[in-house]
Amino acid sequence: MNIALSRAAIVGATGPTGRHLARELQQRGVAVRAVSRATANLDRCFPDPAVECVAADALDAAAVARAVAGCDLVVDCIGLPPDRMADHAATARIVAAAAQETGARLLQVSSWWGFMPVRRLPLNESHPRAGGNTYARARRAAEDVMLAAGAAVIHLPDFFGPHVHTSTLQMPLREAAAGKTMNWIGAADTEREYAFVPDAMAMAADLALRAEAYGRSWVFPGSGPLDARRAAEIASAHLDRRVKVRTAPRWLLRALGLVSADLRAFAPVLDDYLQPIRYDAGRLAELLGPLRTTPYAEAIPATLGGLQAGRGGQNATATDPTA
Numbered sequence: 001m002n003i004a005l006s007r008a009a010i011v012g013a014t015g016p017t018g019r020h021l022a023r024e025l026q027q028r029g030v031a032v033r034a035v036s037r038a039t040a041n042l043d044r045c046f047p048d049p050a051v052e053c054v055a056a057d058a059l060d061a062a063a064v065a066r067a068v069a070g071c072d073l074v075v076d077c078i079g080l081p082p083d084r085m086a087d088h089a090a091t092a093r094i095v096a097a098a099a100q101e102t103g104a105r106l107l108q109v110s111s112w113w114g115f116m117p118v119r120r121l122p123l124n125e126s127h128p129r130a131g132g133n134t135y136a137r138a139r140r141a142a143e144d145v146m147l148a149a150g151a152a153v154i155h156l157p158d159f160f161g162p163h164v165h166t167s168t169l170q171m172p173l174r175e176a177a178a179g180k181t182m183n184w185i186g187a188a189d190t191e192r193e194y195a196f197v198p199d200a201m202a203m204a205a206d207l208a209l210r211a212e213a214y215g216r217s218w219v220f221p222g223s224g225p226l227d228a229r230r231a232a233e234i235a236s237a238h239l240d241r242r243v244k245v246r247t248a249p250r251w252l253l254r255a256l257g258l259v260s261a262d263l264r265a266f267a268p269v270l271d272d273y274l275q276p277i278r279y280d281a282g283r284l285a286e287l288l289g290p291l292r293t294t295p296y297a298e299a300i301p302a303t304l305g306g307l308q309a310g311r312g313g314q315n316a317t318a319t320d321p322t323a
Helices: 016-029 039-045 060-069 085-104 133-146 168-179 197-208 228-239 250-255 261-273 282-288 297-309
Strands: 007-011 031-036 052-055 073-076 105-111 152-156 182-185 216-218 245-248
Touching: 007 016, 007 060, 007 182, 016 031, 016 105, 016 197, 031 060, 060 085, 073 085, 085 133, 085 152, 105 133, 105 197, 133 152, 133 261, 152 197, 168 182, 168 228, 168 297, 182 216, 182 228, 216 282, 228 245, 228 297, 250 261, 250 282
Parallel strands: 007 031, 007 073, 031 052, 073 105, 105 152, 152 216, 182 245
Antiparallel strands: none
């Protein structure tokens, strides 16, 4: 059943998911209030005067309550850096309480990390959510807060595309766009599934308008399996030059972590990212109908074009795929 939404507050709006979701909600007739800590980032990311911008720290309960007041949908798009992963549960409690105070529905954009370690493929909502690294437990704790508050919780694959700064696919594409060798985590033939962020947020906006979405988890799809060789082939065809790939096995990544802060931050999820991953979004398709995803042959060139034009994005963390 479709529901009517008049105004949505997106907390953590200046990350890529928040920016794309804002646009998709506007296209569906929903007014958007963008909420983030830094006024300068809000002004840069949302120059459209139709988007109301409100500065608020997600750990300030009073500020968040004021920021979401009067909205009938509150979205948690918060992605925190590695040294603050434990704060996800705290921000979830604050956002959930603020939404309940104003009587709004809740939606959380999360990742697949809460399902780590992956025990079976394809991954769907029935997969166990237990154990795992510190990042997995932090994400899971925040999701549990949201589910208890009646939220719709979205589990995204790693994503790429416009305004994405850092992800396991976006980083190699950034290197290709800059004329460099693509550095790839794991073996060249390991297939992993990635979501083109505009696709994912179009589905998220559709989901937000369905009453049946709330109080449940939803695994989102990517664009199918992709390995390093195929990514390089697509990039090569678009850039009209041969794009080389350098793969990094576990031992090398751990060694590089001694000198790279980003790789050190990635250490807790490293073993999970060396494994294949696929997603089963059958539950979502049952609710929304056929799901449209952009083929990599189109999405990767679009991403490379944006990177070359300087639209790669800002304000993402080193590891968190929802940032």
